[in-house]
Amino acid sequence: MGDMNETGWSDVHTCAAMGYTKSIEKFVENDRSLLEQETADHLRQTPLLVAVSRGQKEAVSCLIHLGAKVNVTNSHNHGVIEICALKEFIFLLRYFISLDLPDLPVWRHLLQMLGSDVDKEIAAAGKCLKALTQESDELKLAWISFLNNGGVPAIIKVARNSVQDHVKIPALETLVNLIDRSEIQKALVTSGGIPAFLALLKSTNLQVVQISTQILRELSRVPDFCENLVQNQAISHFLKVLHSTRDSDILVPVIESLGNLAQSSQKLQATVGSFPGLVACLVSLFDTNGHPALILALTHAVSKIVVKDKGNQSAFVNGGVTRQIVNVVMIHLRHREIQMLENGANRLLMQMLKRSRAEFLQEKIAMALWALAGDSCETKREMANDIGVQILIEFVNSKSKELHFIGSEGLGVLAQGPLSQQEVIARANGVHPLVQLIRTSHEHIVLSVIRALRYLCLGVGYIPHEQNQQTVLQSGGVPILVALLAHSTNEVIRAEAAYTLASVSLGFKETLDEINQNLDFSYVRILKMLYSSQPLVQLTAGSALACFAYNSLHQQREIAIQGGVRLDCFLPFLKSAEEFYRCLAAYQVVILSRVISDEIQALSSATGIKLLVDLLKDSKSEEILALAADCVARLSHTRAGVPAAIVAVNAVDYLSTLLLSKSEQVRGNAAIALGYLSHDHKAERLILHRCRNDPYLMKVIKFYTKRLRLATTFTEGWQHYRKVGLPPIGAGRPSLVHSRSHRNNNQPLITNLHLEENGSIAQSDSTVNEEGDLICRSSRTDTP
Structure with missing residues (x-):
């Protein structure tokens, strides 16, 4: 043997x-x-x-x-x-x-094999590590063993090794498998991975460069690492790559990294935008043969670099970014339309969007326009308004996930604010296709749709839009939202679904009954999210509970029976330095004060009201001022005693001052809040006094409260003041009806440009008379 x-x-x-x-x-x-x-x-x-x-x-x-x-x-x-x-x-x-x-x-x-001096052994070890770290049922925790055994430093050592670059590839791909994990990212940065992978961008092996850009892109998504990247000359390295290749698989992650760097902080945003030659390089990458993924990356990056940075915005405009975006779609247009693009590129881009029914072309134009709108809610609203409700609904009904997202986002922003287009969207049958879109497998679209439905069903001051609520119910939206609340693996989606369910059912007994009869629905699911590790999930869950409890003793009892809430859930937010956290938490503790078991109702209510009014007084953020005014508007028609408490801490004075804000959202929300407070006798006297001294304030209140019923004694008091006599309205007040393009001059306030079939340009200008009515006139010019 x-x-x-x-x-x-x-x-x-x-x-x-x-x-x-x-x-x-x-x-x-x-x-x-x-x-x-x-x-x-x-x-x-x-x-x-x-x-x-x-x-x-x-x-x-x-x-x-x-x-x-x-x-x-x-x-x-x-x-x-x-x-x-x-x-x-x-x-x-x-x-x-x-x-x-x-x-x-x-x-x-x-x-240890990775440290060999034999190329064959290094490559073999890398291939095995790559295979073992790919997601599989057998090795779901492989990344922990890899990390604990010094895997990250070993890969970095390979990256710095003098062996031929093609030998390094399998080992580097191992890191790509794991780079989405925060522990791996932190180990990579602390082990000197940033300079190592930036150095690999100089490689002549395109696959090595591509892998390196993917890893650096993931690191750039973490704001804490961005300063380190910039200190290691990442922008310079990225710019050299942009100049040296036209491979979209390399360009896209580099461009996304630059956008992430700009998004991480205002300081780095300015650094990226002012880096010599970068703006010109990015603008030049918009070409007629651009890959769709490249165009999308460029538009998103430009949006991040320019948002709220006037210097960067000017640099891109002066660099001809709009013209380049036009060039992306020019190849698809008729010759005579090309001749018309001497001026007004943004406006004509919009016209191209409306004329074309080719989904591919629509997708490119829409992505470019939406990226140029930036992150500001007001600029997005202006862009969505320019695109139009009907086209946004067509986007939702299309087969393109990019158009699905833009359509949902556009309808969502139009449904928000004091001049909401909820009714316009309802008449255009925009709610039903949104409900159907919730079934998509793309989570970012699901989140967008859920929020859009909430805005469509609930306006400023928590005023329900009954027709849209009815449509959501009839379209089968309630069981879908309940299923997302109960079974989604994404905690943010669960919280948002809960909030939208509350909005769809507020004041609508039929929907509320269907929700409560669904076996998957329970307040316990929402209460558990108050203890989430994600602050925004906690706050959204709190908003959902507050919405269910709003002016409903029955729902408040149900929440209390199923566990109630504790003040401890809100204290970190009430004491937070973040105004957004304080604002939402302050509102929630007032509404939920009856179901907060560890605090006296009056104390929690008083605390929340005081915090909200302090924000109206002290905040410098238009977003926070608009949100705080909206919260006050909601509270102003809730249980007895709350409006009086709001008035007692000088809220009327602060809200009246906000009527002069340049922001429509701030101005309108403040007007709506004052409209509700007009039913309180003390508030009525205070508001009338302010308006008597400055009649423009009453114009603002009436302009934004057309859907509300002001107190009878308030309107009678104002009629009396008009008979007695009022001082003239001073100059320089914010215009209540304006357009983006004519905000700062004396030209007609609204201009609509469209292309006639014969190639001429037809233009209609609109202005507004003293009573707020639109007056239109038209003209026609020949094609240049």
Whole structure:
């Protein structure tokens, strides 16, 4: 049995190579020394090493079970792990990992192979690590073992190694598999990975460059790492890449990285925008042959670089970014339309969008326009208004996920604010297709649609739009939203679904009954989210509970029965330096004060009201002022005593001052809040006094409260003041009806440009008379 044949093998070696487990067991039972018998050839292998080298898993398992040593090596100093790596036996490596034997540290051996001076061994180890770190049921926690065994420093060492770049690729791809994990990212940065991968951008191997850009893009998504990237000359490296290649697989992550750097802080936004040659390079990348993914990356990056930075905005405009975006779609247009693009590129882009019914062309134009709108809610609203409700609904009904998102976002912003277009969207049948779109598999679209439906059903001051609520119910939206609340794996979606369910059912008993009858619905699901690790999930869950509880003693009792809430959930937000957190939490504690078990109702209400009014007084943010005014508007028609408490802390004075704001959202929300407060006798006197001294304030209130019923005594008091006589309205007050293009001059306030079939340009100008009515006139000019 132990005798060697002419090849230097005994019978036990042959059985191991062939996988004859029964024979192996018999041989070892007769002579246990055969377990470690080495071959007499140049490799000097034990039966276990022979079985491994032939990929005989059952023989390997049998030999280990019989007691074979697992840490033996052959004459090349290769053990079982090294042999598996060189032969790429991933199934055996997974088997050894599952055994978790102390004498066989799989990860450590593979990572040690990466430090070899033999190219073949480095590449083999990299390929195995890449395969083992890909997501699989067997190795869901592989990244932990990789990290704990020093995997990240080992990969960085390979990146810096002087071996040929193609040898590095499998090891670098291992890091790509894991780079989305924060622990891996942190280890990479602390181990000096940023300069190592920036250096690889100089490689002549395009695959190495592509992998490096993917890794750097993931790091740039973490604001804490962005300063480190910039300090290591990342912008300069990125710019050189942009100049050196036209490969979209490389350009896209580089461009996205630049956008992420700009988004991380105002300081880095200015640094990116002012970097010599960068703006010109980005603008030049908008070309007629651009890849769709490249165009999308460019438009998003430009949006991040220019948002709220006037210097960067000017740099891009002066660099001709609008003209380049036009060039993206020019190849698809008729010649005579090309001749018309001497001026007004933005406006004509909009006309191109409305004229074309080719989805590919619509998608490109819409993405460019939406990116240029930036992140400001007001500029997005202006852009959505220019696109038009009907086209936005067409986007929602299209087959393009990019158009789905833009359509949903556009309808969502139009449904918000004091001049909401909820009614226009309802008449255009825009709610039903949004409900159907919730079923999409793309989470960012699901979130956008859920929020859009909320805005369509609930306006400023928590005024329900009954027709849109009815449409959501009839379109089957309630069971879909309940299912998302109960079963979505995304906690943000669960919280947003809960909030929208509350909005759809506010004041609408039929919908509320359907929600409560659904077996998957429970307030406990929402209450649990108050203890989430994500602050925005906590606040959204609080908003959902507050909306369900709004002016409903029955729902408040149900929330209390199913657990209620504790003030502890809100205290961190009430004390937060973030005004947004304080504002939402302050409103929530007032509404939920009856179900807060560990605080006296009056105290929690007083705390919340005081915080909201302080924000009206002190905040410098238009977004926060608009939100705080909206919250006050909601509270002003809730339970008895709350309006009086609001008035007692000088809210009327602060809201009246906000009527002069340049922001329509601030101005309108403040007007609506004052409209509700007019039903409080003390507030009525205070508002009338302010308006008597400045009649413009009353114009603002009336302009934004056309859908509300002001107190009768308030309107009668104002009529009396008009008869007695009022001072004239001073100049320089914000215009209540204006357009983006004529905001700062005396030209007609609204201009509509459209292309006639004969190639001429027809223009209609609109202005507004003293009573707020639109007066239109038209003209026509020949094609230049």
